[in-house]
Amino acid sequence: MGRRDISTNLKKLQDAKRQETLEKIQHAIDEILEDDDIVTKKKLLELTGLSSATFSKPHVLDLLKKNKVCQFRETVKYEKSNDTSEVEQLQKLIINxxxxxALLMSKLQDKDIKISLLREKNEKLENDYSMILGKLHLILKRIDMLDIDIGIDLDEI
Structure with missing residues:
Protein backbone atom coordinates (compact mmCIF):
# COMPACT_ATOMS: atom_id res chain seq x y z
CA MET A 1 0.00 0.00 0.00
CA GLY A 2 1.45 3.41 -1.01
CA ARG A 3 2.14 6.30 1.28
CA ARG A 4 -0.16 9.29 1.10
CA ASP A 5 1.37 12.66 0.40
CA ILE A 6 1.12 15.30 3.10
CA SER A 7 -0.85 18.37 2.09
CA THR A 8 1.01 21.61 1.46
CA ASN A 9 -0.75 23.35 4.33
CA LEU A 10 0.28 20.62 6.75
CA LYS A 11 3.87 20.82 5.49
CA LYS A 12 3.84 24.60 6.00
CA LEU A 13 2.45 24.15 9.52
CA GLN A 14 5.11 21.57 10.35
CA ASP A 15 7.87 23.82 8.99
CA ALA A 16 6.54 26.75 11.00
CA LYS A 17 6.51 24.63 14.19
CA ARG A 18 10.06 23.42 13.47
CA GLN A 19 11.21 27.00 12.95
CA GLU A 20 9.48 28.10 16.17
CA THR A 21 11.21 25.29 18.06
CA LEU A 22 14.60 26.20 16.59
CA GLU A 23 14.12 29.87 17.48
CA LYS A 24 13.14 28.94 21.04
CA ILE A 25 16.23 26.74 21.41
CA GLN A 26 18.52 29.38 19.83
CA HIS A 27 17.16 32.01 22.20
CA ALA A 28 17.84 29.72 25.18
CA ILE A 29 21.39 29.00 23.92
CA ASP A 30 22.06 32.72 23.52
CA GLU A 31 20.72 33.42 27.01
CA ILE A 32 22.93 30.74 28.59
CA LEU A 33 26.01 31.91 26.69
CA GLU A 34 25.25 35.52 27.63
CA ASP A 35 25.53 34.45 31.27
CA ASP A 36 28.92 32.87 30.42
CA ASP A 37 27.60 29.45 31.34
CA ILE A 38 28.00 26.06 29.70
CA VAL A 39 25.06 25.05 27.49
CA THR A 40 23.74 21.66 28.56
CA LYS A 41 20.71 19.70 27.48
CA LYS A 42 19.30 19.96 31.00
CA LYS A 43 19.50 23.77 30.98
CA LEU A 44 17.93 23.89 27.51
CA LEU A 45 15.11 21.62 28.68
CA GLU A 46 14.45 23.91 31.65
CA LEU A 47 14.54 27.14 29.64
CA THR A 48 12.56 25.99 26.61
CA GLY A 49 10.05 23.67 28.24
CA LEU A 50 10.48 21.30 25.29
CA SER A 51 10.56 17.53 25.69
CA SER A 52 13.74 15.51 25.77
CA ALA A 53 12.71 13.73 22.58
CA THR A 54 12.68 17.06 20.73
CA PHE A 55 16.44 17.31 21.24
CA SER A 56 16.89 14.05 19.29
CA LYS A 57 15.24 15.43 16.15
CA PRO A 58 17.62 15.95 13.21
CA HIS A 59 16.86 19.66 12.77
CA VAL A 60 17.51 20.30 16.47
CA LEU A 61 20.72 18.25 16.42
CA ASP A 62 21.89 20.35 13.45
CA LEU A 63 21.28 23.52 15.45
CA LEU A 64 23.16 22.14 18.46
CA LYS A 65 26.04 21.08 16.21
CA LYS A 66 26.09 24.51 14.51
CA ASN A 67 26.32 26.22 17.92
CA LYS A 68 28.85 23.64 19.19
CA VAL A 69 26.88 23.01 22.38
CA CYS A 70 25.72 20.01 24.42
CA GLN A 71 27.23 16.81 23.04
CA PHE A 72 28.89 18.81 20.22
CA ARG A 73 30.81 21.09 22.60
CA GLU A 74 34.52 21.30 21.99
CA THR A 75 36.38 19.91 24.95
CA VAL A 76 39.66 21.27 26.22
CA LYS A 77 42.40 18.67 26.08
CA TYR A 78 45.47 19.00 28.23
CA GLU A 79 48.76 17.46 27.25
CA LYS A 80 50.52 15.61 30.03
CA SER A 81 54.01 15.73 28.59
CA ASN A 82 55.71 16.90 31.77
CA ASP A 83 54.95 18.47 35.14
CA THR A 84 55.97 22.03 34.23
CA SER A 85 53.64 22.27 31.22
CA GLU A 86 50.82 20.89 33.34
CA VAL A 87 51.49 23.53 36.00
CA GLU A 88 51.56 26.24 33.33
CA GLN A 89 48.26 25.00 31.91
CA LEU A 90 46.71 25.03 35.37
CA GLN A 91 48.01 28.56 35.98
CA LYS A 92 46.46 29.71 32.69
CA LEU A 93 43.24 27.99 33.66
CA ILE A 94 43.27 29.75 37.04
CA ILE A 95 43.85 33.12 35.35
CA ASN A 96 40.99 32.48 32.92
CA ALA A 102 35.53 39.09 37.86
CA LEU A 103 33.22 39.40 34.85
CA LEU A 104 30.45 37.53 36.64
CA MET A 105 30.89 39.66 39.76
CA SER A 106 30.61 42.75 37.59
CA LYS A 107 27.44 41.43 35.98
CA LEU A 108 26.05 40.60 39.42
CA GLN A 109 26.78 44.12 40.59
CA ASP A 110 25.05 45.54 37.49
CA LYS A 111 22.00 43.40 38.18
CA ASP A 112 21.96 44.50 41.83
CA ILE A 113 21.96 48.12 40.67
CA LYS A 114 19.09 47.39 38.26
CA ILE A 115 17.14 45.68 41.05
CA SER A 116 17.71 48.66 43.33
CA LEU A 117 16.50 51.08 40.66
CA LEU A 118 13.43 48.95 39.95
CA ARG A 119 12.61 48.80 43.68
CA GLU A 120 12.83 52.59 43.92
CA LYS A 121 10.62 52.98 40.86
CA ASN A 122 8.12 50.48 42.27
CA GLU A 123 8.03 52.33 45.61
CA LYS A 124 7.38 55.65 43.82
CA LEU A 125 4.60 54.06 41.75
CA GLU A 126 3.02 52.59 44.89
CA ASN A 127 3.13 56.03 46.54
CA ASP A 128 1.59 57.66 43.46
CA TYR A 129 -1.10 54.97 43.39
CA SER A 130 -1.93 55.56 47.06
CA MET A 131 -2.10 59.32 46.47
CA ILE A 132 -4.45 58.92 43.48
CA LEU A 133 -6.58 56.43 45.38
CA GLY A 134 -6.91 58.87 48.29
CA LYS A 135 -7.85 61.73 45.98
CA LEU A 136 -10.42 59.54 44.23
CA HIS A 137 -11.89 58.64 47.59
CA LEU A 138 -12.19 62.32 48.52
CA ILE A 139 -13.81 63.14 45.18
CA LEU A 140 -16.35 60.33 45.50
CA LYS A 141 -17.11 61.36 49.08
CA ARG A 142 -17.66 64.96 47.96
CA ILE A 143 -19.93 63.81 45.11
CA ASP A 144 -21.92 61.76 47.60
CA MET A 145 -22.18 64.72 50.00
CA LEU A 146 -23.39 67.03 47.24
CA ASP A 147 -25.88 64.34 46.17
CA ILE A 148 -24.74 64.48 42.54
CA ASP A 149 -25.82 61.57 40.34
CA ILE A 150 -22.92 60.40 38.19
CA GLY A 151 -24.55 57.15 37.17
CA ILE A 152 -22.58 55.03 39.63
CA ASP A 153 -24.03 53.63 42.82
CA LEU A 154 -21.33 54.64 45.31
CA ASP A 155 -22.76 52.40 48.03
CA GLU A 156 -21.90 49.34 45.94
CA ILE A 157 -18.25 50.28 45.49
Whole structure:
Protein backbone atom coordinates (compact mmCIF):
# COMPACT_ATOMS: atom_id res chain seq x y z
CA MET A 1 0.00 0.00 0.00
CA GLY A 2 1.45 3.41 -1.01
CA ARG A 3 2.14 6.30 1.28
CA ARG A 4 -0.16 9.29 1.10
CA ASP A 5 1.37 12.66 0.40
CA ILE A 6 1.12 15.30 3.10
CA SER A 7 -0.85 18.37 2.09
CA THR A 8 1.01 21.61 1.46
CA ASN A 9 -0.75 23.35 4.33
CA LEU A 10 0.28 20.62 6.75
CA LYS A 11 3.87 20.82 5.49
CA LYS A 12 3.84 24.60 6.00
CA LEU A 13 2.45 24.15 9.52
CA GLN A 14 5.11 21.57 10.35
CA ASP A 15 7.87 23.82 8.99
CA ALA A 16 6.54 26.75 11.00
CA LYS A 17 6.51 24.63 14.19
CA ARG A 18 10.06 23.42 13.47
CA GLN A 19 11.21 27.00 12.95
CA GLU A 20 9.48 28.10 16.17
CA THR A 21 11.21 25.29 18.06
CA LEU A 22 14.60 26.20 16.59
CA GLU A 23 14.12 29.87 17.48
CA LYS A 24 13.14 28.94 21.04
CA ILE A 25 16.23 26.74 21.41
CA GLN A 26 18.52 29.38 19.83
CA HIS A 27 17.16 32.01 22.20
CA ALA A 28 17.84 29.72 25.18
CA ILE A 29 21.39 29.00 23.92
CA ASP A 30 22.06 32.72 23.52
CA GLU A 31 20.72 33.42 27.01
CA ILE A 32 22.93 30.74 28.59
CA LEU A 33 26.01 31.91 26.69
CA GLU A 34 25.25 35.52 27.63
CA ASP A 35 25.53 34.45 31.27
CA ASP A 36 28.92 32.87 30.42
CA ASP A 37 27.60 29.45 31.34
CA ILE A 38 28.00 26.06 29.70
CA VAL A 39 25.06 25.05 27.49
CA THR A 40 23.74 21.66 28.56
CA LYS A 41 20.71 19.70 27.48
CA LYS A 42 19.30 19.96 31.00
CA LYS A 43 19.50 23.77 30.98
CA LEU A 44 17.93 23.89 27.51
CA LEU A 45 15.11 21.62 28.68
CA GLU A 46 14.45 23.91 31.65
CA LEU A 47 14.54 27.14 29.64
CA THR A 48 12.56 25.99 26.61
CA GLY A 49 10.05 23.67 28.24
CA LEU A 50 10.48 21.30 25.29
CA SER A 51 10.56 17.53 25.69
CA SER A 52 13.74 15.51 25.77
CA ALA A 53 12.71 13.73 22.58
CA THR A 54 12.68 17.06 20.73
CA PHE A 55 16.44 17.31 21.24
CA SER A 56 16.89 14.05 19.29
CA LYS A 57 15.24 15.43 16.15
CA PRO A 58 17.62 15.95 13.21
CA HIS A 59 16.86 19.66 12.77
CA VAL A 60 17.51 20.30 16.47
CA LEU A 61 20.72 18.25 16.42
CA ASP A 62 21.89 20.35 13.45
CA LEU A 63 21.28 23.52 15.45
CA LEU A 64 23.16 22.14 18.46
CA LYS A 65 26.04 21.08 16.21
CA LYS A 66 26.09 24.51 14.51
CA ASN A 67 26.32 26.22 17.92
CA LYS A 68 28.85 23.64 19.19
CA VAL A 69 26.88 23.01 22.38
CA CYS A 70 25.72 20.01 24.42
CA GLN A 71 27.23 16.81 23.04
CA PHE A 72 28.89 18.81 20.22
CA ARG A 73 30.81 21.09 22.60
CA GLU A 74 34.52 21.30 21.99
CA THR A 75 36.38 19.91 24.95
CA VAL A 76 39.66 21.27 26.22
CA LYS A 77 42.40 18.67 26.08
CA TYR A 78 45.47 19.00 28.23
CA GLU A 79 48.76 17.46 27.25
CA LYS A 80 50.52 15.61 30.03
CA SER A 81 54.01 15.73 28.59
CA ASN A 82 55.71 16.90 31.77
CA ASP A 83 54.95 18.47 35.14
CA THR A 84 55.97 22.03 34.23
CA SER A 85 53.64 22.27 31.22
CA GLU A 86 50.82 20.89 33.34
CA VAL A 87 51.49 23.53 36.00
CA GLU A 88 51.56 26.24 33.33
CA GLN A 89 48.26 25.00 31.91
CA LEU A 90 46.71 25.03 35.37
CA GLN A 91 48.01 28.56 35.98
CA LYS A 92 46.46 29.71 32.69
CA LEU A 93 43.24 27.99 33.66
CA ILE A 94 43.27 29.75 37.04
CA ILE A 95 43.85 33.12 35.35
CA ASN A 96 40.99 32.48 32.92
CA UNK A 97 38.70 31.44 35.76
CA UNK A 98 39.63 34.53 37.76
CA UNK A 99 38.78 36.70 34.72
CA UNK A 100 35.45 34.93 34.34
CA UNK A 101 34.80 35.36 38.07
CA ALA A 102 35.53 39.09 37.86
CA LEU A 103 33.22 39.40 34.85
CA LEU A 104 30.45 37.53 36.64
CA MET A 105 30.89 39.66 39.76
CA SER A 106 30.61 42.75 37.59
CA LYS A 107 27.44 41.43 35.98
CA LEU A 108 26.05 40.60 39.42
CA GLN A 109 26.78 44.12 40.59
CA ASP A 110 25.05 45.54 37.49
CA LYS A 111 22.00 43.40 38.18
CA ASP A 112 21.96 44.50 41.83
CA ILE A 113 21.96 48.12 40.67
CA LYS A 114 19.09 47.39 38.26
CA ILE A 115 17.14 45.68 41.05
CA SER A 116 17.71 48.66 43.33
CA LEU A 117 16.50 51.08 40.66
CA LEU A 118 13.43 48.95 39.95
CA ARG A 119 12.61 48.80 43.68
CA GLU A 120 12.83 52.59 43.92
CA LYS A 121 10.62 52.98 40.86
CA ASN A 122 8.12 50.48 42.27
CA GLU A 123 8.03 52.33 45.61
CA LYS A 124 7.38 55.65 43.82
CA LEU A 125 4.60 54.06 41.75
CA GLU A 126 3.02 52.59 44.89
CA ASN A 127 3.13 56.03 46.54
CA ASP A 128 1.59 57.66 43.46
CA TYR A 129 -1.10 54.97 43.39
CA SER A 130 -1.93 55.56 47.06
CA MET A 131 -2.10 59.32 46.47
CA ILE A 132 -4.45 58.92 43.48
CA LEU A 133 -6.58 56.43 45.38
CA GLY A 134 -6.91 58.87 48.29
CA LYS A 135 -7.85 61.73 45.98
CA LEU A 136 -10.42 59.54 44.23
CA HIS A 137 -11.89 58.64 47.59
CA LEU A 138 -12.19 62.32 48.52
CA ILE A 139 -13.81 63.14 45.18
CA LEU A 140 -16.35 60.33 45.50
CA LYS A 141 -17.11 61.36 49.08
CA ARG A 142 -17.66 64.96 47.96
CA ILE A 143 -19.93 63.81 45.11
CA ASP A 144 -21.92 61.76 47.60
CA MET A 145 -22.18 64.72 50.00
CA LEU A 146 -23.39 67.03 47.24
CA ASP A 147 -25.88 64.34 46.17
CA ILE A 148 -24.74 64.48 42.54
CA ASP A 149 -25.82 61.57 40.34
CA ILE A 150 -22.92 60.40 38.19
CA GLY A 151 -24.55 57.15 37.17
CA ILE A 152 -22.58 55.03 39.63
CA ASP A 153 -24.03 53.63 42.82
CA LEU A 154 -21.33 54.64 45.31
CA ASP A 155 -22.76 52.40 48.03
CA GLU A 156 -21.90 49.34 45.94
CA ILE A 157 -18.25 50.28 45.49
Missing amino acids: LEKKN
